[in-house]
Amino acid sequence: MAGHSHQSHEHGSDTDWASRAADITREGEVLMPYFTETVTWIASLCRGEGWEVRRIADIGSGPGVGTCVLAQEFDSAVVIAVDGSREMLDRAEARVKALGLSMRVQTLQAEIPVGLDRVGQVDLVWAAMVLHHIGDPVAALRELRSLLKPGGMLIVAEFGDPSRFLPDDVSVGRPGLGERLGDVDLSAAGFSDVSPDVIRAAGFDLVAERMVRVRRDPPLSEEARRVVLGYARRMSQLAEERLDLQDREALDVLIEEDSPLGIMRRQDVFLEVSRRIYVARAAGAVS
Ligand SMILES: C[S@@+](CC[C@H](N)C(=O)[O-])C[C@H]1O[C@@H](n2cnc3c(N)ncnc32)[C@H](O)[C@@H]1O
Numbered sequence: 001m002a003g004h005s006h007q008s009h010e011h012g013s014d015t016d017w018a019s020r021a022a023d024i025t026r027e028g029e030v031l032m033p034y035f036t037e038t039v040t041w042i043a044s045l046c047r048g049e050g051w052e053v054r055r056i057a058d059i060g061s062g063p064g065v066g067t068c069v070l071a072q073e074f075d076s077a078v079v080i081a082v083d084g085s086r087e088m089l090d091r092a093e094a095r096v097k098a099l100g101l102s103m104r105v106q107t108l109q110a111e112i113p114v115g116l117d118r119v120g121q122v123d124l125v126w127a128a129m130v131l132h133h134i135g136d137p138v139a140a141l142r143e144l145r146s147l148l149k150p151g152g153m154l155i156v157a158e159f160g161d162p163s164r165f166l167p168d169d170v171s172v173g174r175p176g177l178g179e180r181l182g183d184v185d186l187s188a189a190g191f192s193d194v195s196p197d198v199i200r201a202a203g204f205d206l207v208a209e210r211m212v213r214v215r216r217d218p219p220l221s222e223e224a225r226r227v228v229l230g231y232a233r234r235m236s237q238l239a240e241e242r243l244d245l246q247d248r249e250a251l252d253v254l255i256e257e258d259s260p261l262g263i264m265r266r267q268d269v270f271l272e273v274s275r276r277i278y279v280a281r282a283a284g285a286v287s
Contacts, residue, residue: 015133017085021063023230025091028065030227034157034212034275035069042124042155043073045208045279053077055122057147059112060084060130064092064105070126071101078104080119084111113143121149128157129275131198132191141202145282153279154204158194159187160211160274165228166254167268172261173250181251184235184242196278204280216271222264224271229255229263 028035046053053074058067061081071079081092089107096105108118112134125144131137144154162185166178196206216224236251243251256262263269 017083018087021085021087021091023227024088025063025065026223027227027230028063030216030221030224030271031214031273031275032065032069034214034273035066036073037212038155038157038210038275038277039066039069039073041210041212041277042126042153042279046124046153051123051151051153053123055120056080056124056126057082057119057122057144059125059127059144060133061092061107062088062129064088064095066126066128067092067105068095068099068101070124071096071105072099074124076104077123078106080122081105081107082110082112082116082119083107084109113140116143116147119147121152122147123149123152125152125154126157127155129159131156131194132158132187134192137192137194137198138202141199141204145203148282151281153207153281154199156194156199156278156280157212157275158278160213160276162186163231163274164272165231165263165269167270170250170254170261170266170268172253173246177247177250180243180247181232181235184238186231186234186238189234189238199278199280200283203283205283206278206280208277208279210277211274212277213272213274218268218270220269220271225264225269228269228271229257232263 054077056070056077056079058079058081061067061083064081067079067081083089089109093107096102125147134140162182164182168178169175170177232255239248253259253261254263257264
């Protein structure tokens with residue numbers, strides 16, 4: 001998304017990841033169908049090409065929700081979960097242990113693009129929702145390219161369409177609030193641009209692209225509501241410049257935990273999230 005401002009507060013090194021670990025775990029669990037659909041698809045691409053996957057690097061693994069899906073699907077591969085945050089890796093380790101995957105999952109604390117030389121060569125690099133946090137994603141992608149064995153695959157998951165979670169009429173504020181909130185695109189929040197051009201600029205050829213969608217219908221579970229509440233709170237931080245005063249006041253009601261009209265209590269909240277998945281290989285690589 002060209003034209004995004006690159007405010008440094010959204011980039012990895014300036015974000016307080018430790019405080020976000022619980023939210024990112026919850027989001028990963030609520031969006032589990034996206035992980036399983038994507039990883040199953042990648043595994044079938046690999047099988048179709050006879051590409052045997054023995055080592056995978058999960059870059060910006062966070063609390064390890066995706067790491068464990070990778071380890072379960074590629075059930076003879078070693079997965080190296082790489083993250084800059086110790087708290088995230090502690091959570092990843094606990095999850096790996098609980099799922100009985102400790103023999104095949106390792107963790108490595110590294111602030112990308114530095115420290116990747118400790119990962120070693122891998123057959124797959126998986127980078128989900130992390131590259132937009134890195135100030136220079138082209139430089140980071142070049143480093144990731146150097147991890148891949150010849151013919152190895154890079155998988156990048158990034159924001160898809162703006163998330164939706166409310167019907168158009170929410171009986172709060174002016175009609176059409178749900179739709180206008182849908183236009184407050186969280187992916188435009190000062191993140192780095194991670195487009196096909198960026199991936200190509202780092203020396204990759206794009207081999208496949210797909211949008212993966214998750215929809216949860218009402219009534220939402222408490223956990224799913226908390227994910228929605230998190231999105232709405234982020235929107236309210238961004239809203240200053242994107243919504244008028246009346247809509248901002250209505251949004252305040254929606255994010256009020258105890259309000260009967262708020263996201264945590266109303267019956268019509270749903271969740272629609274999508275992720276765009278890119279599959280790439282080092283340019284000129286023979287598959
Ligand atoms: C939004 S979370 C995504 C977690 C996971 N991949 C997922 O899809 O659920 C971004 C993760 O990237 C990590 N991260 C951000 N910038 C990083 C950097 N420069 N080096 C290493 N990790 C970074 C954060 O610590 C956080 O765990």
